[in-house]
Amino acid sequence: MIDYHLHTARCCHAMGTLEEYLTEAENKQLTEIGFADHFPLDLLGFEPRKQVTMHPEELPVYMDQxxxxxxxxxxxxxxxxxxxxxxxxxxxxxxxLLGKYEFDYIIGSIHFMGDWDFTHPVYADDYKHKDLDEIYHRYYELLAMVCKSGLFDIIGHIDVVKKFGYRPQSNLESTRLEIARILRETGTCLELNTAGRDAPVGEFYPDRDFLAMCHSEGVAVTLGSDAHAPEQVGRYFPEAVDLLKETGYRELAVFEQRKKSKQRL
Ligand SMILES: [Zn+2]
Ligand SMILES: [Zn+2]
Structure with missing residues (x-):
């Protein structure tokens, strides 16, 4: 089994050394892991209210390590x-920027709407003072943009806007179908990200229906725990594998120098 979404202490909100993540993966008998730490926001000219990525000078060190x-x-x-x-x-x-570095794969994720880090627990209360339909509408608008960009190999935690359990009134079915079609057209993968089970929402990203929709539209999937601590490597994977199989998936996408291939589930 593979885990393609591991962080390191460099991002200022995760713990553990790379070796500790590897040891955990060995103990859990994973066959492949991928580090996917947060790219320095400074290099995109963006300064968040809270530091949530590594600093630019740390990027070469991370790559070397x-x-x-x-x-x-x-x-x-x-x-x-x-x-x-x-x-x-x-x-x-x-x-x-991506042309300058050699990564095996790139995860594109949305964490910000304007300067609001809507995935950060510190700002979770902001949901209470905002219109949830508007938040979801904006999120899916951004999601369509990130998928259409074709810049990324994998879209991270694709419905993370649900993280703190706030739900909209409006029905998102047709919006999601459009997203699945864009993913297929651009050859972009999604990940089944198991971190959501430990968030207030208590479910994976994405939920079963969205995952099944992606499968029937022919979108490839990969798997990640979004571990921010070594013991989270491979969290809930037996359940995730069952869910993938139930929604029709038989293969996982794996990457090497940004070339996609498939591995049997
Ligand atoms: Zn993080
Ligand atoms: Zn993320």
């Missing part, structure tokens, strides 16, 4: 990924 870990003998294959924030208007910048 993962490269060194790859050289260690282990039963677990290691990949170098990165999770980049999608901020509208930064597409050109991201494209240029």
């Amino acid at each position: 993962v490269a060194n870990l790859k050289k260690q003998s282990s039963s677990v294959k290691i990949k170098l990924g990165i999770e980049i924030d999608y901020l509208p208007g930064t597409e050109k910048q991201v494209e240029e």
Whole structure:
């Protein structure tokens, strides 16, 4: 089994060394892991209210450390990924920046609406003072943009706007279908991200219906725990594998130097 969404202490809100994540993966008998720490927001010209990514000078160090870990003998294959924030208007910048580095895969994720980090527990109360239909509408608007950009190999935690359990009145079925179709057209993958089970919402990203919709539209899927601590590596994976199979998936997408291939579930 693979876990393609691991963080490191560099992002200022995760714990543990790379070696500790690897040891955990070995103990849990994973076959492949990928680090996907947060790309420096400074390089996109964005300064969040709270530091949630590594600093620009740490990026080469992060890349070196993962490269060194790859050289260690282990039963677990290691990949170098990165999770980049999608901020509208930064597409050109991201494209240029990505040309400079050699990653195995890029996860594109939405954490910000304007300067609001709507995925951060510190700002979770803001949902109470906002119109939930508007929040969801804006989120899915951004999601359509990030999927259409074709810049990313994988879209991270695709319905993360539900993280704190706030739900809209409006029906999102047709919006989601449109997203699934854009993913297929651009050849972009989604991830089944198991972190949501530990968030107030208590379910994976995405939920069963959205996942089934992606499967019937022919969208490839990968798997990640979004671990911010070593013990979270591979969290809820037996349940995730069952869900993937129930929704029709038989393969997971894996990446090497941004080339996608498939692995049997
Ligand atoms: Zn994080
Ligand atoms: Zn994320």
